[in-house]
Amino acid sequence: MHSSSTKPRLSFWQLWNMSFGFFGIQFGFALQNANTSRIFSTLGANPDELPLLWLAAPATGLLVQPIIGYLSDNTWHPKWGRRRPFFFLGAVFASLALVLMPNSQSLWMAAAVLWMMDAAINVSMEPFRAFVGDKLDESQQTAGFAMQTFFIGCGAVIASLLPTIFTDYLGVSNVAPAGTIPDSVRYAFYAGGTVYLLAVLWTVFTADELPPENLEEFQRERSLSKGLGHALAEILGGFGRMPKTMVQLAYVSFFTWVGLYTMWIYTTASVAENVFGTTDATSAAYQAAGNWVGMMFAVYSGVSALAAFILPVLARLTSRKTVHMACLAIGGVSLASVFQIHDKQMLMLPMIGVGLAWASILTMPYAILAGSLPAKRMGYYMGLFNFFVVIPQIIAGVVLGFVIRHAFDGHAAKTLVLGGVSLLVAAALTVFVKDNVRRPK
Template sequence: MHPSTPKPRLSFWQLWNMSFGFFGIQFGFALQNANTSRIFSTLGADPSQLALFWLAAPVTGLLVQPIIGYLSDNTWHPKWGRRRPFFFLGAVLASIALFLMPNSHMLWMAVAVLWLMDAAINISMEPFRAFVGDKLDPSQQTAGFAMQTFFIGCGAVIASLLPTIYADYLGVSNVSVNGGVPDTVRYAFYAGGAVYLLAVLWTVFTSEESPPEDMAAFRRDSGKGLGHGIAEILDGFFHMPKTMLQLAFVQFFSWIGLFAMWIYTTSAVAETVFGTTDARSELYQDAGNYVGLLFAVYSGVSALAAFILPVLARLTSRKAVHMICLLVGGLSLASVFLIHDRTMLVLPMIGVGIAWASILTMPYAILAGALPASRMGYYMGVFNFFVVIPQIVSGLLLGFITEHFFGGHTGYTLALGGVSMALGGLLTLWVRDDAKAAA
């Protein structure tokens, strides 16, 4: 249900301003996705260890997002509003982590910084999802999430290309010296720290939030304390709306595919296309840059698709669009291990980009229409369980499967991820979406 007072329809530039912070958030997130396995491998990690080291991402999300969602639901400041204090705090912490990450000289240091980075990203990212539900009428919510997806794609394109830009156009060294992180990656993370903070500050200072309609009731509910909030979070996990439960299964299999892609694409491409498994070799670092280019492709496609998906949803339905996008993305990801020509790798990344755009838009648009407005942040945080749980499962199992069933060949792990994503697409058929799919 939604509040009785209709929400004003926002202009294009108001949607732009409230979503621009996601440009910075995804700038940092894309640097992490494209380069973390590369950094870990350069510092001595074995391919079978990578998924385990990546557990920082989902575990911090599992712990942080529901709590931040609850806290942001129960926060109000006359100047800072409800969600914006968390945007700001997360941005400061994430920027610090982005500066620290490429200066890790030992594997354990890089893993520790990844924990900090993911916690910080989650602090600023989770309230952005609830921000759409707060500010937009249901008729604009799909467009609001699509605008976020557009900035996610734009930020990821630039961030993913940065190491290649530094190497090819600015003459920065792309070679690991004494087992350290190449300067191309180092400078890319420095730029990411600055962009993250500035982009989020843009949204903080150009967007406004409306106070709770019933301030007395809000103060009464918000005074119950964090202990009460944690109890509510756990209770909500077992009493979630039916639509959320249905989407949970779709999310589970979709994110197994994404996590497999982020962890293993660099090592798979290095082995099958560049012909090396030596993480400190120049060829391996070249493969890392090329994977950044491939990730820029899927991110760019997602930015463009973000504005097409709402139109297709109006013509058909949101769940039909999501199903088709996941099937396309899953089959595309599964095909990567069959390709040995670097240029041809662009094709499956186009399909992955279509799926990524829908993953970032449709589930949240469907869900927002099924949630009570007063608990939007809380339920969005609970919904994040079904983003992080599959990543935890992947972190615990994919390394074992890669080593013992695939003989260490990570290309097969990518294929397994693609099959999982396609299965998520089929499960979309069972999702109920009663809300109007309006832009």
Template structure:
């Protein structure tokens, strides 16, 4: 890998090519985030089961991300490079899982496919974060992560709108027949599988990677053995840079909020706006489509906001920008409690989109400047423990909270999420950005 001091400055189109794969990756995540609760509910899941059934996603990340980060740090092939083999394999597996998911006919099958889909997405996604640290100097890293965020936003917009496009413009049925997943959702996943594979392959075949500076030392490191490797993965918590520890607290509260939003937006909107909790009804499925429009809104806002964040960071600190964005996002989630109009539900998504752009950009840009270059993938994978652990906690707590404390009102979970996101914003004040 090149030394940070001699990394060449990349052109706009080089940044574009190395980030385009995230357009496809977000297709997978957006379809999952928008439709998983809808699929589970259609197949018979009860309200108090949703947050637990969703645990497949964060538990998978907990196991897979640090391992893939470590393996990608210690991989090199003269043609495929370091990170791109993982992009390639993950994309093939994720595309297969996306084709399988909407064909689930029973709840347990959908949960198993969610596990497979999340494993596959994580295999291709995790090395993308380290890819920016590998190829870009510190002065370009915010731009690199912002470009990723732009494609995440664009992929999220298109994927989230697909069920509505199939319903309103192509005349496809949006109603479950005999308890099966609606055709609009099935066809959306088929498009998503194709988009995922094509976008990631674009990055694989239009980018290159520099070899390790000291190949002999690299090979010696790679041959240390699996047991020693696992010991290093587990021991990494004791060696985390201070900035990473500080960001971990911010991430915890932020991702509790995001998990609450993804799990409970569909039942909350169906209840508050469409006045139903019957997943087999046309009204509930219409609510699912509207949540797709809402999520497309925050994805579109995040795509635009991504390019404003580097500009703001030049005039204020990166930590200050992140703090303000999280406060806006948290207040927006809380406001959903008071809204019963379809169109008005789009307003909070603007604030969520601003927060989402910062969540995908600022923590990683701050972290990249505090990490050793040769362990970039490993530490980025370890950092994602603080993305998945809060989701596991939320998955275990939110279901009982909604049913036993909030009287079955899913919108209350969004309020809890908003409060948590605002706490994360306040905690950002304690983060020391080494690059500033």
């Protein structure tokens, strides 16, 4: 691939076009994060069963992202480039899954569709991280990841609000017979699938890719890398060759994603119990709580979209790891405080702190990581880093059900305190991360 010094500096609108697909991808993730527990509960799942049902998402990422990263590193087409074929294929299948999810007739079907949805979203998303490393020199990489974070925030705001928009402004029903998904949720997923596909297609057709610096050498290396056995050896062997910075970030990522996974799984049940006074997933109050959680998630996503352009400025004044540590600490305190809040309006306040943390989580670790990775294996290592995003979620998925049942007496809100503490631990571990560029330009 091109060295950092030979990569052309991109304009604002070129950064916009190459990142716009994330607007659609986040429609998929936001609808999944805000509504999956609601769908599972509506179909009969108990609170202590939710973590295991959610395991489909991180387990899929564990399998898919390193493989897609490896394949995209070894792909080149004169017209379609390296990463864009994966953007497109993932978008097609993710859009289909978004249509299927709210039409699930049983718990097992919803869990199966979640596998499909998360696999397809990961096929689209993983190459986007490597896309920044491919196209931008080091002086623009933080800005590139910040632009992605901006679109992630904007997409998540709109997607999280969709059930409320359909209910409050378009008169769509937010209740349904027992075991049936409300129309407000179904229409939100239909809209999300459409936006997902269109936004990714925008990037596919408006952004180009830099060819390998030495095409003949690239093709020779690609021919040598063919074969399932070689691919698996390369993927698994990379653990022993991870750059030191990546190892340090792995510890931070582990505790970060335990906290986030806890929030996504249990915020709906927590708000329903603590604020709306119900644990009955078939009740109108529980569905109202689900819509309110969508609004809460829209707030933290909106904050992250705005913070995306402020954090790089703060990083230039201090350092990327200082900014990340501060944002994680603020997010941890904010998430833990949800347990003490019983007024729905006041629930928006901690979401501001969570939004700051989310903006940094989506920007700073990847900017720090990109500077420590070899250009030829950018996609592979970005995919490998995802192990430290999904493994903590898998562990949390296995453990949280036991914790809520035996330690928290079935009270979901207490798990949010645990999630907040996990973010604080991640903040403390950030101190030990070595950033190769202290003051990014």
